[in-house]
Amino acid sequence: MATCEVCGNDYWMAFEVRTVSGDVHTFDSFECAAHKLAPICEHCQVKIIGHGVEVGGRFFCCAHCARAVESLGAEIRDAVGARPA
Numbered sequence: 205m206a207t208c209e210v211c212g213n214d215y216w217m218a219f220e221v222r223t224v225s226g227d228v229h230t231f232d233s234f235e236c237a238a239h240k241l242a243p244i245c246e247h248c249q250v251k252i253i254g255h256g257v258e259v260g261g262r263f264f265c266c267a268h269c270a271r272a273v274e275s276l277g278a279e280i281r282d283a284v285g286a287r288p289a
């Protein structure tokens with residue numbers, strides 16, 4: 205058994221996440237893992253759960269937010285090409 209470091213739940217299916225810095229964290233759910241580890245969009249402050257966008261070391265939830273804040277993000281698009289009919 206392992207205890208979630210966010211909520212304290214002692215759960216038999218708890219799992220570990222190893223970050224790029226080598227730190228190891230224990231969680232009972234993906235929700236708790238996201239609460240602790242997910243980056244936050246600089247523009248709208250949502251937790252970035254999906255791929256998100258990294259521009260010059262700054263994190264955004266989508267291309268719109270990257271374009272709004274970071275000049276390097278001006279070229280970023282969420283989609284390419286014509287909208288399907």
Ligand SMILES: [Zn+2]
Nearest residue numbers: 208211232236
């Ligand atoms: Zn938890």
Ligand SMILES: [Zn+2]
Nearest residue numbers: 245248265269
């Ligand atoms: Zn955003």
